[in-house]
Amino acid sequence: MLDPRVFQRIKKNPAAIASALILLLIVLACVAGPFFLPASLGEPGPSQYAPPSRDHPFGTDLNGRDVLYRLLTGGRISLLVGLCGALVSLCIGTTWGLVAGYVGGRTDALLMRLVDILYSVPRLIFILIAINAFNAGLQEWASAEGWAWLAQTSRIAILIVTLGFIEWLTMARIVRGQVLSLKERQFITAARALGQSHINILLRHLLPNLAGTILVYLTLAIPAVIIDESFLSFLGLGIQAPQASWGSLLADGAGAINPVRSFWWLLVFPATAMALTLLALNFLGDALRDAFDTRS
Amino acid sequence: MVAQLIKRLASLLVVLFCVVSLTFLLIRISPGGPFDGERKIPAAIEKQLLQKYKLDGSLWQQYTGYLGDLIQGDLRLSTKYRNRSVNEILAQTLPVTLTLGAVAFTLATFFGIWLGTVAAMHRQTWQDYGAMFLALAAISLPSYITGPLLILLFALTLGWLPAGGWGGVSHLVLPAVVLAAPAAAVIARLMRGSMVETLQQDFVRTARAKGLSESAVVYRHALRIAILPVVSYLGPLAAHLLTGSIIVETVFHIPGAGGFFVHSILNRDGFLLGGMVIVYCVMLVVFNLGVDLAYGLLDRRIKSHA
Numbered sequence: 296m297l298d299p300r301v302f303q304r305i306k307k308n309p310a311a312i313a314s315a316l317i318l319l320l321i322v323l324a325c326v327a328g329p330f331f332l333p334a335s336l337g338e339p340g341p342s343q344y345a346p347p348s349r350d351h352p353f354g355t356d357l358n359g360r361d362v363l364y365r366l367l368t369g370g371r372i373s374l375l376v377g378l379c380g381a382l383v384s385l386c387i388g389t390t391w392g393l394v395a396g397y398v399g400g401r402t403d404a405l406l407m408r409l410v411d412i413l414y415s416v417p418r419l420i421f422i423l424i425a426i427n428a429f430n431a432g433l434q435e436w437a438s439a440e441g442w443a444w445l446a447q448t449s450r451i452a453i454l455i456v457t458l459g460f461i462e463w464l465t466m467a468r469i470v471r472g473q474v475l476s477l478k479e480r481q482f483i484t485a486a487r488a489l490g491q492s493h494i495n496i497l498l499r500h501l502l503p504n505l506a507g508t509i510l511v512y513l514t515l516a517i518p519a520v521i522i523d524e525s526f527l528s529f530l531g532l533g534i535q536a537p538q539a540s541w542g543s544l545l546a547d548g549a550g551a552i553n554p555v556r557s558f559w560w561l562l563v564f565p566a567t568a569m570a571l572t573l574l575a576l577n578f579l580g581d582a583l584r585d586a587f588d589t590r591s
Numbered sequence: 592m593v594a595q596l597i598k599r600l601a602s603l604l605v606v607l608f609c610v611v612s613l614t615f616l617l618i619r620i621s622p623g624g625p626f627d628g629e630r631k632i633p634a635a636i637e638k639q640l641l642q643k644y645k646l647d648g649s650l651w652q653q654y655t656g657y658l659g660d661l662i663q664g665d666l667r668l669s670t671k672y673r674n675r676s677v678n679e680i681l682a683q684t685l686p687v688t689l690t691l692g693a694v695a696f697t698l699a700t701f702f703g704i705w706l707g708t709v710a711a712m713h714r715q716t717w718q719d720y721g722a723m724f725l726a727l728a729a730i731s732l733p734s735y736i737t738g739p740l741l742i743l744l745f746a747l748t749l750g751w752l753p754a755g756g757w758g759g760v761s762h763l764v765l766p767a768v769v770l771a772a773p774a775a776a777v778i779a780r781l782m783r784g785s786m787v788e789t790l791q792q793d794f795v796r797t798a799r800a801k802g803l804s805e806s807a808v809v810y811r812h813a814l815r816i817a818i819l820p821v822v823s824y825l826g827p828l829a830a831h832l833l834t835g836s837i838i839v840e841t842v843f844h845i846p847g848a849g850g851f852f853v854h855s856i857l858n859r860d861g862f863l864l865g866g867m868v869i870v871y872c873v874m875l876v877v878f879n880l881g882v883d884l885a886y887g888l889l890d891r892r893i894k895s896h897a
Contacts, residue, residue, distance in 0.1 A: 412606065421613070423856045428617050522733050526838065529735045530853055542735070549739040549842060553754075557747050566736045577731040 301507070304586040311582030314575035321572055325370035336361035344551075344558050354560035356547060362560060366568055369539040373521055373569070376454050376540070380520035381513055383459025388466025389509060393497055395467070396474025407471065410464050422457045422523070423532060429453055454533060458520045466512050473508055477501055507587040514580035518573045525569065541569040596880075603876040607869060611661065614868050615654060618861035626670070644670055644862075657865070666866040671858040677866035680851060685870065687757060688840070688847035692833030694767040699774035699832070704814075704821060706775065707782025711817075712809055714787060722779060729776035738769045738842035755844035766843045770836055774828050781820050789817040826882030830875040 305311050339358040347354045353362035395406040430453055437445035445452065477483065478501070486496050525542025527533030529549075534540040548562030626632055626640050641647045645656055645667070660667055666677035710722040745765060746754035753762050789795065790813055798808045837849035848867065855863040 412609070421617075423853075425617065427856060427859075428620065518731065526733065526735070529838065530841065532853070532857070545735055545739070549735065549742075552739065552743050552747055557743060559743060562739050562743060566740055570732055570736055573731040573733075574728060577727055581727060 301583075301586045305582055308582045308586070310578050311586075314578040314582070317571055317575045318579065321370065321568070321575070322374060325367050325374055328367040329364065329371070332361075332364050332367075336364035346558075347560050353564045354558070356558075356561055357551075362544075362564055365539050365544060366541075366565055369541050369544050369565070370568060370572075372451065372534055372538065372540040373524060373542070374572075376451060376458065376524045377517045377521035379455040380458040380462065380524070381516035383456060384462035384466060384516055384520070385509065385513055387459065388463035388512075389470050389502075389505070391463065391467040392470025392472075393474055393501060393505075396471040397478060397493070397497060397501065399475075403471070407468075410467055414464055422461060422527065425457045426450070426453055426527070426532060429457075450533070450535060454524055454527070458523050462516055462519055462523070466509075466516070469508060469512060470505060473505055474501055477504055511580060511583045511587055514576055514583055518576040518580075521569075521573065521576075541565055545569065595883075599876070599880050599883075603873070606876065607872055610868055610872050611658070611865055612654070614865055615657060615861060616650075618859060618864060619650060619653065644668060646670075657862075661865075661869075666869075667862040669855075669860055669863045671854070671860040671863065677863050680863065681848065681866055681870060684846065684848040684851055687845060688836060688849060689833055691763065691766055691770065691836055691839070691845065691847065692829075694763055695770035695774070695836075696829055696832045698767055698771040699778060699828070700821075700825065702771070703775040703778025704782050704818065707779040707821075708786055708809060708814065708817075710779065710783040711786035711790065712805070719783075723783065726776035726779045729772040730780075732773075734769045734773075734838045735842060737772065738766075738839060741765055741769060742842070755842075757845050762843075762845075766836075766839045766845060769842075770832060770839045774832060777828075778821055778824065781824055782817065785820045786813060786817040789813045792816075822885055823882060825885075826879040827875070829878040829881075830871075833874055833878075 339360060340355065342351070342355050343357060344355065351361050351363065353366060355361055356365065391406060391410070395403045430449060433445070433449045433453060437449055483496060483500060486500050491499075521541075524533055524540060525545065528540045528542030529546045531543075531546065534543050536543070544565040545562070548558075548565055551558040551561040626637055632640070638647070645660075646653055648656075657667070664678075666681070668674070668676050669680060672680065706722050706726065710719045713719050742754050742765065745752050752764055756762055786809075790809070792813075795808060795813050798812045799805075803812075836845075836847065837852055839845070840847040840849035841853070848870075851863060852867045854860070855867060
């Protein structure tokens with residue numbers, strides 16, 4: 296269970312509080328912001344490459360679209376992929392680690408060997424291949440089934456699943472380590488002596504004790520998945536135009552600066568938004584890890 | 592030692608086999624062929640093309656044929672860059688990528704160790720907090736944020752360094768710094784943790800009691816032991832830096848292997864991709880092996896066992 300002392304420790308850490316506030320602000324802005332802005336801002340408009348002004352606080356891009364509006368809607372996608380991808384990796388990693396640690400013996404050796412092998416494989420290569428391999432298939436399947444929404448968002452769906460599938464390795468290792476030490480504790484022996492089923496012990500006794508570890512990992516997995524997604528989008532392999540994520544906005548921005556004329560607002564604002572989010576998540580994750588670490 | 596080497600090389604072959612098979616199958620079963628373009632190619636010509644690139648026959652025949660060629664060291668022809676072999680493309684682009692990686696590796700190791708040591712020596716002072724804040728920031732920010740921002744600042748606004756391209760030493764500065772920063776940060780954090788622990792050990796107290804200066808204690812005595820966790824991180828790091836500069840090469844327009852890597856996937860250029868994947872995997876495993884060997888040399892107490 297979550298220890299109340301943890302929250303007291305976090306309250307004393309100014310960097311953690313500041314990070315949490317910044318995160319809250321960014322998430323609120325991305326989720327609610329576009330509702331308060333006219334949707335026409337996201338459509339091509341007459342003013343091309345307009346610098347920041349009263350009408351367009353963050354300027355406009357090549358097609359005259361408002362950068363602030365694109366930044367907020369792009370943030371929705373980046374944050375959504377980050378959160379869902381991290382949750383997918385959480386589910387796989389926790390189950391994997393729980394089973395390996397609890398069953399032990401040969402099962403453990405086999406499962407962990409597999410994790411070692413997957414660690415040594417260059418992971419992003421496989422995302423790149425998998426996205427290309429599965430996207431067309433999923434799209435065909437979705438339109439054949441008449442699921443228009445899935446056909447439109449197939450790339451996001453594939454990104455979430457594949458990114459979740461490559462980020463679970465660390466989680467599996469951490470959970471297994473924790474389970475190995477937890478299962479020797481007396482409350483587990485007691486539960487077993489009382490004749491509780493394995494499933495019950497896993498879900499009722501082990502899992503709640505892992506809550507802290509899982510929470511810490513989640514705050515560190517979200518930025519990892521966001522980085523993976525924007526890496527792909529930056530290369531043009533992730534979210535496709537006209538949809539945008541922070542990665543593809545950054546790519547646009549990086550393309551808009553050159554020695555002749557630099558449209559700096561296309562680069563600086565997406566970079567700042569993403570940097571703030573990543574920094575806040577990492578600082579929060581670090582603070583949480585320290586707060587849960589009772590040894591220090 | 593020899594037995595360990597043989598064991599590791601055997602496991603390298605297994606990993607390589609798995610990775611190559613998976614890559615080949617994924618590329619071949621994914622929809623769309625290597626010769627699909629804007630225009631539809633006549634069936635007869637496509638058949639000849641497939642024959643030339645040995646992509647005819649059943650999937651199993653293609654796969655075994657490819658493995659056979661690989662064993663002979665032939666990475667085959669690229670299906671996109673016609674008439675250029677994968678061996679040739681790798682020979683041209685890898686030196687560029689490796690140079691950039693080696694410079695970044697040196698930078699990261701040197702600055703990381705230095706920053707971590709300084710932080711540990713001045714524990715819980717502003718130097719410590721500053722260094723660790725900097726390190727966490729560098730870890731959090733990917734190169735496609737820092738790269739373009741540094742170009743905007745140092746190349747386009749101040750005009751001190753070239754914005755991109757490849758040639759002189761000045762072209763190396765920005766990309767190497769961008770590539771090295773997160774790695775240096777990880778090293779600094781590792782180094783700080785292990786140095787703090789080492790400085791509390793008995794031999795350090797002895798060294799201090801002998802009247803040695805603090806810098807002699809730290810750099811001559813403690814560093815040797817404290818550096819061990821860093822060394823074990825250097826293997827994966829070297830492989831990552833020497834091969835993982837895809838983004839940095841894209842941002843700075845460097846003619847390295849990274850660009851070909853991305854395009855080989857987009858163009859369904861299976862043989863080029865296969866060649867790249869093989870190079871990446873070999874490097875990863877070889878550097879890890881090198882680190883394990885170096886580990887044994889640095890600390891004789893560690894018996895190397897695989």
